[in-house]
Amino acid sequence: MDQEKKQSQCNIHPNFNNNLLLFEETNVHTRICPVCAKKLTKKFNKVIDHVEFLYADQNYIFSSFPPLEDENIYDIIQNLQIKKDSSVQEIFIEKINNYFITLKKEINQKLDLLQNEVKSKLIKIEDFNQNQGNSFLDIYNEISSKFDIQKLYNEYSQNSDTRIKEIIQEKYQNIKSNTEKLQKYLSEYQAIINKINLKTPIEIQQKILGLIDQIDFFQNNDIGNLEFEKSKSFQSSQSLQIQRLQNKQIQINQTIDGNCVSYADFILDPNKKYIFRVRLQTNLNSNSFLILGIIQEQDKDNKELYNKINYNERGDMMTIKKIVKGNNVFEGSKANIDKEIEMRIHLAQKMIKVANYPNYENVAELENKELILQNSQYRLAVGLYQSAHKIIITHISTVAEFDQNM
Numbered sequence: 001m002d003q004e005k006k007q008s009q010c011n012i013h014p015n016f017n018n019n020l021l022l023f024e025e026t027n028v029h030t031r032i033c034p035v036c037a038k039k040l041t042k043k044f045n046k047v048i049d050h051v052e053f054l055y056a057d058q059n060y061i062f063s064s065f066p067p068l069e070d071e072n073i074y075d076i077i078q079n080l081q082i083k084k085d086s087s088v089q090e091i092f093i094e095k096i097n098n099y100f101i102t103l104k105k106e107i108n109q110k111l112d113l114l115q116n117e118v119k120s121k122l123i124k125i126e127d128f129n130q131n132q133g134n135s136f137l138d139i140y141n142e143i144s145s146k147f148d149i150q151k152l153y154n155e156y157s158q159n160s161d162t163r164i165k166e167i168i169q170e171k172y173q174n175i176k177s178n179t180e181k182l183q184k185y186l187s188e189y190q191a192i193i194n195k196i197n198l199k200t201p202i203e204i205q206q207k208i209l210g211l212i213d214q215i216d217f218f219q220n221n222d223i224g225n226l227e228f229e230k231s232k233s234f235q236s237s238q239s240l241q242i243q244r245l246q247n248k249q250i251q252i253n254q255t256i257d258g259n260c261v262s263y264a265d266f267i268l269d270p271n272k273k274y275i276f277r278v279r280l281q282t283n284l285n286s287n288s289f290l291i292l293g294i295i296q297e298q299d300k301d302n303k304e305l306y307n308k309i310n311y312n313e314r315g316d317m318m319t320i321k322k323i324v325k326g327n328n329v330f331e332g333s334k335a336n337i338d339k340e341i342e343m344r345i346h347l348a349q350k351m352i353k354v355a356n357y358p359n360y361e362n363v364a365e366l367e368n369k370e371l372i373l374q375n376s377q378y379r380l381a382v383g384l385y386q387s388a389h390k391i392i393i394t395h396i397s398t399v400a401e402f403d404q405n406m
């Protein structure tokens with residue numbers, strides 16, 4: 001007992017027990033007193049309580065042990081520990097459920113508030129309070145004299161016959177003024193009705209529904225998830241170099257001159273609307289044979305992309321060239337090109353367009369839409385010829401509706 005007590009007492013500071021552990025790389029003390037520990041290290045997170053260590057159970061995470069390069073990991077694991085009984089799927093379901101509950105609640109609250117505001121505004125507008133339908137009928141009844149004529153028929157006599165004839169004559173004499181009077185009221189009525197303009201609210205409704213369609217928890221169309229592959233046997237394609245840049249963009253070039261094709265790692269969904277952007281770069285070589293387009297699934301590893309459904313910066317051997325806006329998107333054979341092109345694709349509508357980005361000054365579309373076959377599978381693809389040139393995939397996304405830029 002005495003022996004044990006002696007062991008737990010510091011030799012230098014007998015008033016203190018050796019109840020701590022110090023685990024520094026070049027400074028390991030399996031038992032140490034607090035005063036010694038303070039002298040030996042400035043890093044107090046390397047000091048662990050002896051009791052803490054002894055009683056650490058299966059679920060216990062130390063705040064600085066074992067040594068790691070990233071100190072945040074201890075905290076992260078400690079926080080995750082709380083949820084150790086839930087599967088990853090359950091955590092996702094909970095997060096997604098909470099998201100939708102909050103979204104619905106906030107949208108409903110906002111809409112209820114707006115609806116009430118519009119209602120109280122409406123009550124204050126006097127024009128809307130009058131019963132326009134009634135005054136309309138009053139004027140019509142007056143102009144038509146239908147009750148006068150009715151009365152004359154009811155008390156039918158020789159006299160009423162003359163009077164009816166006179167009234168009808170009058171109607172023809174006043175045909176112009178009566179028409180104008182009714183037209184005037186009609187246009188006033190229309191003007192009031194038109195004060196309620198549903199065009200913008202309906203546009204906003206469409207936009208909101210479109211935005212909701214874009215909610216995606218796994219970002220499948222993010223450029224970070226996109227990969228490009230080499231055509232397996234089309235001419236020089238195996239000389240392609242495909243690398244991911246730091247900003248996630250994908251740079252494609254080749255080591256020898258020759259025709260090459262590279263295609264995306266997924267098949268385009270005909271019902272989705274895709275936006276795809278690439279940067280085209282040439283150096284002093286003016287053979288600006290840089291191609292983007294779509295390639296059929298069965299052609300991707302053995303056929304060319306030029307003369308198919310494609311855009312070519314050189315301006316020839318291409319089909320997406322019907323000018324929709326401005327001038328040609330391509331600049332022709334030219335050295336030192338450095339430009340970005342946006343391509344929009346909606347296969348179900350046989351729509352494929354290109355424009356210079358971000359200005360959209362020039363827009364061109366596929367000349368013969370029948371080139372897009374209905375029951376065929378397509379992939380995004382690019383083509384190159386000069387080893388000095390580069391195509392950089394900068395963006396890919398799907399949208400519910402294309403904006404009006406193109």
Ligand SMILES: [Zn+2]
Nearest residue numbers: 010013033036
């Ligand atoms: Zn000590």
